[in-house]
Amino acid sequence: MSGSQGTSTDGTSRAKTATLSRHWKVAVLAAAGFATMVGGGGTAVAAHADSAEAKPASAAKDDDRADSQGKGSHGGKGPGSGSKGEESTGKGSDGHGKSKRGGHHAGDRGRGSHEGGHDKTRSVECDPSGLISAIVKANEVSGPSILELAEKCTYTLTANQDGNGLPAITQRITIIGNGATIARAANADDFRIFEVEAGGDLKLRHLTITRGKADEDHGGAVNVRSGGRLDLDHVTLENNTVSDVSSYEGGGVYNEGITTISNSTLDTNFGTEGAAVSSYYGKVDISRTKVTGNVSDGYAAIVNEYGTTKISESYLSYNYGFYGGALNNYGGVTEVEKSALTHNLGYYGGGIYNQYGSLFLRQSTVKNNTATDGGGGGLNLTAPATIEDSKITDNASTNSDGGGVYVDLDDFEAGVAIRDSKVNGNQAPGNDATGGGIFVNPGSQVTLTDSKVKGNISDGPAGGIQNDGTVLTNGKVKIIDNVPTNCDGSAGTVPNCFG
Template identity: 50%
Template structure:
């Protein structure tokens, strides 16, 4: 949904009866909730095939075992990684853990061996009224979702442990200086740590207790799948209202395939939820709600570290936002992967007036509504910072990678590549009241079907030390293969410096400005910029200037087809031919 929004899902008054309600729900659902003893985790691969990984959370005696939480892998990062540009982070961003829902996706970066989806089959000239089938967005509509759990989700797991084993589970966890093992019934505490056996009911009870005890640290069973079946107020787990940290230990939290529609987590006022080494999958919002995996209210906080958010969706992709995360509060995302999530706007992440910081993360193969969906990541009137991240192979109507309206967005040392917008802004769309800062980044191989193959800029923007290469438009009269500048505010201006705009195309009939298109009334300032080897059907192929272009420093506008700047309504300084 476009335009102004509220604060997300309305707050509901909570009383002491909440915990009693949950405990009664747990008891009532005991015959339906799944206890996974011998667990199989299924990761959806690039081609949609399933890889099975036998869980290691079962001892020889068939009893669940919580191992000491292992530090998430952070390999593959050079010592000088902090100074690397977007091409480097295209190779290294994302959650490297075994449950990475985007496993095998697009690690080749902006120019590597990744399939050129963005330039090939995705430039299909979808119009505003066009619709296409999306496996991720339609998941769960008929109760036959593709997910990360096996058929055991419906209560028929294969395993060696029976219900009778629940009473005497053995846990071996990180106890500081202690190495000894103890026998405990259900979940148990040790030095303010709660170890949660492989049972969704025990996770529910542990969160209820943590909320009542002013917070807590929860350690999940290694590689367990916690399959949720209980729904309360649109949530599969109790609302987070205290500081709670959940150490996933490679576990997965999933909504059961035959369960009611609900998201997995809601973070309410005062809630501070930290998740690590965990997969969140198959969340699906109830009617009219947002945030298929997590909803963060305006006074809530969320921190994700090495988390995979995959195959989450909303009730109606044409009306409900944020298949992955809806944020109206403060959210921090590190070394995480968002894949195959679906929603109308912000298929992976919708920041609604809040603050979001993303680093070292990957957003791939997420989809919005084809006719009017906005952005894989949408920032509305909030603060958004993206660094050292990869945004690739996503599909929207406008803003294939990032959509910014009313707010400030910073993109640093990141790669936005192979995304498709059925309308405009294949990589990035900036509305008139927003502002954008891009540094040390690569925006390449994106498709803006009707304009702005790489970027559609309608508000103030700065692009520096960056590359805008090999983007394209596909329709007739679709200008700005690389960058489309059409400023909506009188005092707005776009500045590009120390950057290259190269190899972009606007090949449709009567299309102009293969490299850059500047509309009437807009102002663009170039400093030390190369505009080379761009192509359009009609002149000018390099820069089509219908507004004002200023140049400073070393400017190279060469080898563009059919002309560099000739044919523009207004001159471009330091441009010949």
């Protein structure tokens, strides 16, 4: 990670790389049922065809509520796009909604529609040289510029300047893709596609970016520097990579500014830290987006380091990382709402690994994720977290404790709050592993309110809650039908735990 690294819970320095042999990674992925392919600078995970079974909990208390499914980057319908699963209308931030042509937003097409009527729209012929020239000209004017690409054209880039396939963005530029693709040529030198510098404001619409590769730098597809802005809507980032070196982050997007991603797909990107998105002291907002099949040697598909990240109505599945399969929050504030995290694989925390920051998980589902050795099949929490109106179900910690939730907060006075939620059907099947539902380490506190811990299994007691710290209960709490026993541990009994 960038910046100072802090200290891990075992007192050791946080490693810049959780370097795994590629043979080990492939073996682990294969054992977990992942389809793998090797190439493009890293190991990519192909999303399973059954990924549609994952359902976010827009209201976890209602088991019979129909969960909405993710539709990809062009469907405009995220997993849990509203509390009733209604389809997104595709409205842009300008509020004009869809136009009749290709679903573009009226504000994106411009024609003098905003910013005091100064927008300049240019059509770009199906030629990469024409696109480069258009961006150069757009950077020469202070007013917003709109570049409209040739419909379904592939702009193949063969050369770069300062590691970028296109001129760095320094002004307000919107690129309407019309279903086009911007790609680095397969036999070209390594370079990313876009860089947004301070003062740059890049909006991309209805576009695919692929095969970007940052060599010894950040951002395989897009690098957003401090003071820059990036806005993606109906954009696909796929097969983008950063070098397999410890300090390079963001296979898809590296952000030190402000990045907004909506109605998009981030698929099969590779990066040591943040295979899809890595944000360092920045702000990221992800909504109605699919994050699938991304692979990291170190820290998760999405990494928030000392910044602010919000993920809503989105679907994170079949991602792999050492510290968190889908999401790693390191010293930042991360909110996850109305989203599904399913079938992700990690060493620590199959779904989420929360370190040194604050995590808020609301109206979401964490299901069928796996931690191989470090604990927390669903969530590994070494920093305070609030879990509310959510489902932590059918996760597994194969060789460690905490099939659903692993809690180790000995460095924090605050604890973990689980409210109006279900921790059901999780497993910790390894030899002498405990806490099939929840594992609470010494010095840690978990408060359960109006929640259920039911039907969890571990090799050793307790199958429900292994309490070696402090567990408090409020309201209607049910801890039942866990095997073996419901609660156990060195810290004594758990209130409202029976059987």
